[in-house]
Amino acid sequence: MSEPEFLTATRAFYDAIATDYTDRFRDAMDSMPTDRAILALFADLVRAERADARTAELGCGPGRVTGHLHRLGLDVCGIDLSPRMVELAREACPGVPFSVGTLFDLPFRDGELTGAVAWYSIIHTPAERLPEVFAEFARVLAPGGYLLLAFQVGDEPLRLDQPFGHPVSLDFRRLRPERVEELAREAGLPVTSRTVREPDGEEKTQQAYVLARKPKA
Template sequence: MTEPDFLATTRAFYDAIATDYADRFRGALDTMPTDRAVLGLFAELVRAERPEAKVAELGCGPGWVAGHLHGLGLDACGIDLSPRMVELARAERPEVPFGVGSLLDLPFRDGELTGAVAWYSIIHTPAERLPEVFAEFARVLAPGGRLLLAFQVGDEPLRLEEPFGRPVSLDFRRLRPERVEELARAAGLPVTSRTVREPEGEEKVPQAYLLARKPAA
């Protein structure tokens, strides 16, 4: 099967900027109390569903969120489209397993995960392909499993040209919480919590965090 162009473009972008990105944003989660609180809620809900829960960060970049979840006591792993990002994640978090994978074809068995986190990772998928991504989320989650999504709020995409001086560019698609909730519900993952906070620091737009749950059997 021929790979969609947007996957190749996204992979090339993140392979090119991986080291610069990791150096620039390392430790950023330490300064984001809302983000940590949302991740803590997710971890508590997942543990309540299954104490020995397996969770995955889908689109993990350098693996900071997966590492944070591991630190909260979860059996966490991560996948990313960029081999270079995965290489950095393995080096920074050797205690957490990381692998290369796509949101369109997740490397997990049906119902293998009790929790999944897509932390600013659905933003590079064209709108017409998002239902496929959410169908994959639903497939890999066990009954009662939790999905956490984070994304920028808005209608107009942000295009980054030559970040860190690298000769690459990519669109970052902002999304409306209502639309993401529709996608989750259509995939059989009704949203149980929605949080939107105002921009902080260098952010330009509000940030959204949605929690969804696959109905128990």
């Protein structure tokens, strides 16, 4: 079966911009207190659920968030569609496992993870394919496990053309928190909290963070 066009386009886009993207956003977490606080809460919840919890960042890019979770004490790995991004993540976070993969076929056994983070990684999936992605999130999470999602709020996609001067383009799909919550619930992952913050710095839209948990029973 041939690969869907949107996956091929997303891989090509991020392979092309990987080095420039990594250099541009390497220290971005330093100026994002809300992001740090939400990731710290997630790490605390995962550790409280299981002391030897395994966590994965799904769509990890160059490993910025994966590395942060590792420094917070989690046993974490990263998965990304872009081979070049995975190379850069391995360079940035030696000792943390990274591999190439897609959100549609995660390389984990059923119930293997206590924590899963999709940090701005569902935004390139067409709306009609999102239920498949959320079903895969639910499959790999253990009962009691947590899913954390981050995304831009909105209805209209943002198209980036020739970022950093590279001859590539891609749509970034903004989402409504209510729709993301609905997708999580339909996949059997009830939402426990939702945070929306106002744009900061160069951001143009609100940013949303949704935390869901797989029921124990």
